[in-house]
Amino acid sequence: MIFSSWPSLLVVDVEGNGANPPDLVEVAALPVRDGRPDTSTAGAWLTRPKRPVTPFAARVHGLTNQRLEREPGWEEIADNVHTLLGGSWICAHNAHVDYKVLSAHLPRWQPAGVLDTLRLAKATYPRLPRYTLDALIEHVRPDLTGAPGQRHRATFDAYATGLLLIEMAGHYPTWDQLVAAAVPPGLPGAPRVEEEPTLW
Template sequence: MNFSSWPRLLVVDVEGNGTNPPDLVEVAALPVREGRPDTSTAGAWLTKPRRPVTPFAAGIHGLTNERLEKEPSWEEIADEVHALLGVSWVCAHNAHVDYKVLSAHLPQWQPAGVLDTLRLAKATYSDLPKYSLDALIEHAHPDLSAAPAQRHRATFDAYATAQLLIAMAARYDTWDQLVAAAVPPNLPGAPEPEQDPMLW
């Protein structure tokens, strides 16, 4: 894979407050350049949700209402998040979730395309019993020595997802092959289905 041929791409991860639909409490956006995560230009934001964080959600990511009390509201950081994402490609693990939540919070945002490392992993590692982020980390052993925070925080999960994306992408020859394996139907960037030739 020639990583220099990639368009601008950011690996994203979000954490929510546990409600349905969720309010955001954390967003991370990590650019991938030349086959490496670029932490020097990454973005990470904590935000105080409109509704309280549920005990269940706080137990997963550790972001309590007390911790978020003095963080900015989403309205205060939305433009900054949107500016970093721009119209780039994005990647996430189980990307439908992150794309849906970000789209709800950024109605004007339109990424060029959406890669899903869950879908990509099923195509790349076809015999695994599970495809959770933890299962893929255990299988692929990406280098997470420089990952910030800890598992289930947006910055750590984005870094881990980026390393998994890079490892799996190395098994594909071209960007188009990667897109065909990694973009879910009905999400931006999905290849157009081939039309059957006219019979008459």
């Protein structure tokens, strides 16, 4: 894989308040450049949700209502998030979830495409018993010593997802082949299905 051929891409991860649909409590966006995560230009935001964080969600990511009460509301940071994401490609694990939540919070945002490391892992490692982020970290064993924060925080999970993407991308000679394996149907960037020729 020639990483210099990649378009602009950011690995994203979001954490929510546990409601359905969720309010965001944390967003991370980590650029990947030349086959490496670029933490120097990454973005990370905490935000106070309009509805309280549920006890279950707080146990998962550790972000309690008390921790978030002094953070800015979404409307105060939305433009900054939108500016960093721009029209770049994004990548996430189980990406339709992150894409759906971000799209709901940023109605004017439209990425160039959406890579899903869950879909990519199933194509790259077809015999694994599980494809959770933890299972892939255990299988691939990326070097997470530089990861910020802790597991289930957006910054850590984006960093881990980025390293998994870079490792799996090495199995695909070209960007187009990576896209074919990693973009879920119906999401931006999905390859168009060639129509069968007919006599008419």
